[in-house]
């Protein structure tokens with residue numbers, strides 16, 4: 279939708295792009311049509327690894343944090359209000375010309391337009407495709423207090439706007455952390471590690487000699503580096519679904535994401551399960567928590583021979599899955615086996 283609104287704004291003269299200088303695009307996604315922009319002068323700021331890599335592969339200069347000064351900036355609004363404000367403030371801080379904001383109604387573009395009008399001169403928006411695009415005169419000072427500020431949570435964890443569960447510990451992850459055995463095996467990974475909550479709890483168990491935090495969001499991983507300072511931790515900015523460990527893990531912990539954009543996408547969690555099975559040793563174990571309504575049981579059945587529902591509580595299911603290497607031999611049998619549930 280960005281492309282349609284941008285083209286309309288350029289065609290009807292509501293917007294003109296600078297003839298020289300870099301145009302920053304904050305938060306463009308893998309499939310976004312940026313053909314209205316001069317590719318050789320575009321810098322895309324995208325901390326999510328799959329989107330980052332896809333845009334870089336298309337030929338865009340792609341970075342995880344803005345570099346240099348910009349002649350203009352386009353901010354693609356994320357859903358989280360504070361993350362959107364932080365993106366606009368970051369754009370304003372480094373842009374000499376216009377800052378263009380684009381977003382869907384469902385991502386709160388109307389509220390953001392109202393908020394921007396209170397702070398800066400805002401041009402008449404272009405309205406199309408259930409969203410709006412508007413330009414504001416870069417107003418660094420007026421927007422400075424929207425800049426990303428770290429949030430400190432109970433237990434001293436630090437997060438930042440836009441990362442998963444920025445405002446509090448996820449109840450599903452808390453359930454998984456509480457259920458971990460007193461002792462874990464030596465080589466552990468946390469797939470979709472976020473700002474490091476599960477990894478921090480795993481490191482408090484006996485037996486762990488190494489834990490890899492595999493996370494696609496560079497901003498979340500930066501928070502994790504702050505939260506998990508144990509030298510047994512290693513930080514991997516990677517797409518977990520394509521991740522290949524140098525040696526198999528003895529245990530993988532995860533609370534997999536269930537959407538890459540607004541719409542729920544169980545295929546992402548299913549890809550996490552397949553990646554976990556590929557990266558575990560034959561006697562390795564997966565500990566996974568997920569919302570109860572998500573269709574993960576069949577994916578577990580397809581990739582693990584032994585699956586136990588450790589606890590089903592408060593809308594979450596916590597699974598322990600073992601014997602990934604024997605999955606093909608046992609897949610049919612396990613499908614017919616009743617699930618064992620340990621209730622609390």
Ligand SMILES: C[S@@+](CC[C@H](N)C(=O)[O-])C[C@H]1O[C@@H](n2cnc3c(N)ncnc32)[C@H](O)[C@@H]1O
Nearest residue numbers: 442451470471472493494495517518533534535
């Ligand atoms: C449900 S959150 C869990 C975060 C963290 N483990 C916790 O307990 O707070 C899922 C995490 O997966 C990350 N993620 C999403 N897609 C990913 C991918 N393809 N590869 C790796 N991580 C991904 C998200 O950024 C998010 O931090």
